[in-house]
Amino acid sequence: MKSRRKRRKTLLTVINLSLLFSSLLALLALFFLLRQPEQSKENQLESASSQQVTKQEEKASSEQVNWTVQDQPVKIPILMYHAIHEMAPEEAANANLIVSPTTFESQIKRLVDEGYYFLSPEEAYRALTENSLPSSKVVWLTFDDSLLDFYTIAYPIMTKYKVKATNNVITGYTESSKAGHLSIDQIKEMAKNGMSFQSHTVNHPDLEMSAQETQESELSQSKSYLDTVLKQETTAIAYPAGRYSQTTLSLAEHSYKLGVTTNEGIASADDGLLSLKRIRILPNTDPDTLIASMTS
């Protein structure tokens, strides 16, 4: 009697346990069934959004702003920066390439206060080819050499003021994860948030002194790398150290719409879309000097 009751009790416990287990299984299955379409939707959205980032931005900016055809030939101040950090004493030889974070922020703040519109490369191209502007005051910020401090120092400041800039990437350094330079993940993250990444060749050679084949590969391979990793149409090139020849310009025409140099001045279509002037920003360029150099 006793053992039968015990057996019945065990049987009941087993039935209860298996009921509990199967209802748990059913709940789990239900959870995953409901969740799966959501997850795949998220994935689809994610991949679609990374592809459409540039398109959306272009669309958004062209929807929000009215482009006005100008009577006078359009002139664009293209600012040229390299490093943004406090200069170390041993960097004195490169002093002209380094702007302190405080100076940089004072320049950005002044540009925003003055009502400047910050152009993307696509917008700069439109402005120069259609002789049209999205605002009476425009500026295009460019940084050469894809240095790490663009991510750690300049980007947070520009995010604070909601402005955009272009960094000209030495793609070979990105591919080989060279220390002190931007990683592909940092570039992708910033590209998602409005920053633009254009070419500064693969290995940063003096193009003017390079053989034609070298120039060809430096120009085309850096573009195809950026096109592929950022799913974009790379449109601009900055010639390393501003060195280029007539051959460079004819070769650049195959891959790019715009080329920026280190020739000092305000850019205009008259100088040629592949040999645009820029304004070099020096460590001592205070906001007043900056505005004066952009408007003279």
Ligand SMILES: [Zn+2]
């Ligand atoms: Zn450079």
